[in-house]
Amino acid sequence: MKRTIILNNDQIAHIIKRIAYQIIEVNSSEKQIVLAGINGNGFLFAKKIQATLKTISSIDAVLCEVKIDKQNPLEKITTSITTDKYQNKSLVLVDDVLNSGTTLIYAIKHFLEVPLKKFKTAVLVNRNHKKYPVKADFKGISLSTTTESNITVEFKGKKIIAYLD
Numbered sequence: 001m002k003r004t005i006i007l008n009n010d011q012i013a014h015i016i017k018r019i020a021y022q023i024i025e026v027n028s029s030e031k032q033i034v035l036a037g038i039n040g041n042g043f044l045f046a047k048k049i050q051a052t053l054k055t056i057s058s059i060d061a062v063l064c065e066v067k068i069d070k071q072n073p074l075e076k077i078t079t080s081i082t083t084d085k086y087q088n089k090s091l092v093l094v095d096d097v098l099n100s101g102t103t104l105i106y107a108i109k110h111f112l113e114v115p116l117k118k119f120k121t122a123v124l125v126n127r128n129h130k131k132y133p134v135k136a137d138f139k140g141i142s143l144s145t146t147t148e149s150n151i152t153v154e155f156k157g158k159k160i161i162a163y164l165d
Helices: 009-026 041-056 102-111
Strands: 004-007 032-038 060-067 090-098 118-126 138-142 151-156 159-164
Touching: 004 009, 004 118, 004 138, 009 041, 009 118, 009 138, 009 159, 032 041, 032 102, 041 060, 041 090, 041 118, 041 151, 090 102, 090 151, 102 118, 118 151
Parallel strands: 032 060, 032 090, 090 118, 118 138
Antiparallel strands: 004 159, 151 159
């Protein structure tokens, strides 16, 4: 299986910084926002964004892990923080790759059960093969690939690399 690097660690670091600035711009009047990372790589990506936000802004970025079974998204979705911690707050739902949109749309549905001030989405890679009408408000890169192609994001210590398989 041939792997092609589509984003190297330096490019991803630049994307994280750009997304962090976009989040600040959209939430300039907020004192606190919630970064809700989808379990696995989405949560790791959210942690990287949070770390960058801490260095460039005084906005308090609260980290939340969204626990969703990606093979069975209709199963109960839970979060690492209670709903009162994100109710009436600005929230950014974060994942590494937006493929069909299934995971993102079910995670969005979960957060729609609580009143939010603002709701945005952020992804590292947007695949343009959506099954659902969901979009990424903040995205690192958009790729039109074949449906048989797979994008893998690997977090190895401090390094992150995105591959096209």
